[in-house]
Amino acid sequence: MMTAVLEQVTAEDVPMSQCILLNADYSFMNVVDWKRALKLVVNQKATVLSYSERRILGAEGLVMRIPAVMKLIKLIRSVYRARVPFSKRNVLIRDGFTCAYCGTKGSKMTMDHIIPRSKGGGSSFENCVACCRRCNTLKGNRTPSEAHMYLQIRPKQPTISEFLRLRLKRMGIHDLWEQLGMIGS
Numbered sequence: 001m002m003t004a005v006l007e008q009v010t011a012e013d014v015p016m017s018q019c020i021l022l023n024a025d026y027s028f029m030n031v032v033d034w035k036r037a038l039k040l041v042v043n044q045k046a047t048v049l050s051y052s053e054r055r056i057l058g059a060e061g062l063v064m065r066i067p068a069v070m071k072l073i074k075l076i077r078s079v080y081r082a083r084v085p086f087s088k089r090n091v092l093i094r095d096g097f098t099c100a101y102c103g104t105k106g107s108k109m110t111m112d113h114i115i116p117r118s119k120g121g122g123s124s125f126e127n128c129v130a131c132c133r134r135c136n137t138l139k140g141n142r143t144p145s146e147a148h149m150y151l152q153i154r155p156k157q158p159t160i161s162e163f164l165r166l167r168l169k170r171m172g173i174h175d176l177w178e179q180l181g182m183i184g185s
Contacts (some may be wrong), residue, residue, distance in 0.1 A: 019067045020168075021046070024075035028164060034046035034066045046070040084163045086123065092130045093159050093166055101139070101149050110136045112166050114151070115143055125157040 019036045019037035021029045032040075036056070038045040052068040064111055086177035098105045100112070115121030118141055129151065131139075139147045158166070 011105065016025060016046070017052060019052075020050070020069045022069065022071045024072050024117065029072065029076065031167070033159055037067045037070055038064065040070060040072075041067065044073065046072050048108040082130045084125075084158050086125060087129075088128075090158075090163070091125065091128050094163065095126065095130035095153065095155075096166070098130060099135055100151050100153050100155070101131060101135040101144075102124050103152055104135075106132065108133070110137050112139060116141050119143070129155050 017034040017073075018031050019034060020120055021032050021037070022041075023029045034064045037046075041048060048067040050067070050069040054066040057067065058064050075112050084094075091111050092109050094103070095109075097107060097109050101108065111128050111137070113121045113123070114127050114129060117123070121127050135149065136141040137182050139149055144150055
């Protein structure tokens with residue numbers, strides 16, 4: 001039965017699976033897609049620490065398990081950023097795709113400047129929040145107090161570790177990371 005199902009699945013049919021890539025010293029490097037992960041293994045640049053439940057049918061009927069966590073064989077020196085770079089996507093991830101005014105959750109969020117740019121507000125983590133379209137339209141070009149709308153969160157600059165935890169949770173691999181003992185609950 002399993003063989004019949006696997007024969008119908010090809011590499012193109014498998015949805016994008018993510019794999020955690022660790023440096024040779026087990027520090028977090030990146031999250032890569034399954035194709036890049038398999039290339040690293042085949043080219044003997046990484047070893048697999050844990051496999052996911054996903055399998056693909058390769059050339060000549062070869063069934064391959066997709067890695068979930070891999071470690072590079074050689075240590076790569078990386079320059080660590082002191083701060084998370086500001087972007088709309090990073091603001092939405094920080095806020096969990098939840099409106100800062102009404103608490104609505106969804107994937108179609110916008111970014112709102114608490115103090116509008118026209119009134120001297122800048123584009124920074126401290127002045128921007130995730131916002132649903134309805135609240136963003138209601139607030140318009142006013143401050144929250146002028147619009148009688150109040151923030152449910154206090155926006156702040158996320159640390160690199162907080163941001164990585166949020167991204168891993170959003171990708172659904174946070175639990176795997178905890179099981180491996182890489183992070184605490």
